[in-house]
Amino acid sequence: MAWRASPFRNSCAMPVKRIFLFLTGFLVTVQDFTVMVGRSFRYLFVHFRLRESLLEMDRLGVGSIPIVFLANLFAGLDMALQFSVVMAPYGASNLLGRVVATSIIRDMGPVLASLVMSARVTAGITSELGMMATTQQIEALLVMGVDPVDRLIAPKILAGMVMLPVLSVVGDLLGVLAGLMVAEFGAHVPGPLYWSGVRSALTLPNLVNGMLKPFVFGFILVAVGCFYGLRTTGGAQGVGRATTKAVVYAAIWILVANFLISKFLIDVWGWKL
Numbered sequence: 476m477a478w479r480a481s482p483f484r485n486s487c488a489m490p491v492k493r494i495f496l497f498l499t500g501f502l503v504t505v506q507d508f509t510v511m512v513g514r515s516f517r518y519l520f521v522h523f524r525l526r527e528s529l530l531e532m533d534r535l536g537v538g539s540i541p542i543v544f545l546a547n548l549f550a551g552l553d554m555a556l557q558f559s560v561v562m563a564p565y566g567a568s569n570l571l572g573r574v575v576a577t578s579i580i581r582d583m584g585p586v587l588a589s590l591v592m593s594a595r596v597t598a599g600i601t602s603e604l605g606m607m608a609t610t611q612q613i614e615a616l617l618v619m620g621v622d623p624v625d626r627l628i629a630p631k632i633l634a635g636m637v638m639l640p641v642l643s644v645v646g647d648l649l650g651v652l653a654g655l656m657v658a659e660f661g662a663h664v665p666g667p668l669y670w671s672g673v674r675s676a677l678t679l680p681n682l683v684n685g686m687l688k689p690f691v692f693g694f695i696l697v698a699v700g701c702f703y704g705l706r707t708t709g710g711a712q713g714v715g716r717a718t719t720k721a722v723v724y725a726a727i728w729i730l731v732a733n734f735l736i737s738k739f740l741i742d743v744w745g746w747k748l
Contacts, residue, residue: 508702511624515698518622518629527630535631535697536638539592543642544649546591550583551575551650552657559662568664572672575654580676580685584647586733589639589692593725597700600631601721604704605714613705628701632694639693640686647685680744688736692729699725 518524555575562568604627607613616623651673658664703721707713 507706508698511628511702511705512632512698514622514624515629515632518625519633522625524625524630527626528633531630531634532638535592535596535634536642539595539638539642542591542595543588543646546587547579547584547646547650548653550587551579551653554578554583554650555654555657556661559657559664563662568662569668570672571658571662571664572651572654572669573676574672575658576651576673576676577681579647579650579654580681582733582737584650585643585685585688585692586729588643588646588689589696589729590726592639592642592693593696593722593729596635597696597722597725598718600697600700601704601707601718602714604701605707605717608705608707609710609713623705628705631697631701635693635697636690637693639696640689643685643689680740684737684740687740688733691732691736695728695732696725699728 555571558574558578559568559571562571562574604613607627613623616626655666655669658669659666700721703717703724707717709716
């Protein structure tokens, strides 16, 4: 009589096999991503492309000005409105400027700017590189002796790390100005008192936080888009899948990085405002 495998044994082996395949794929993805990033930074130092970098800064950064500024403007309005409603019963309206400025500089400004830019920049980069990958343009560069990481990836990563902090700083200013309008006309907080609170929020820990986060977020949203763009296969449908995946993963990693950076800086500076 022929031996037959136990169904129970097969049912137990399938989850183990799936977990093994998942871990293997995850490690390979991390390895490929690390190699791509390492080569990009190497090219930034040994073969810096100034013209391509400036073009990417214009395309990625300047092109995102309207949506970033608009998002920060309404975020400042909403935050000032919500905080004024919560703080008024406790007689703490005099702290409205400090609370709004601290919240925008530390968290809301960098995170909101990066999430808004990920919807535009990450999706655009992934679809652009994905279309090049599916139409053999990446292979054509390799045939001509041009490294796609040098020509396409490194300038984009530099542009993201330079332009997002700039947009975030200006967006923070717009958010604070929007909060001033709510403070004066909605919460009846005098302008000088509001600005006094804003000035007290401009501490070294807050400024370091507000500059470090967009620098890291700019790297994440561009690097993730480049990585999934180069790995695109399957024609137009593959480009769509890669774009969706890149935007989702970029947003997730931005939120994860936001928490980790906040925790690190709080451990360094303490609970200082």
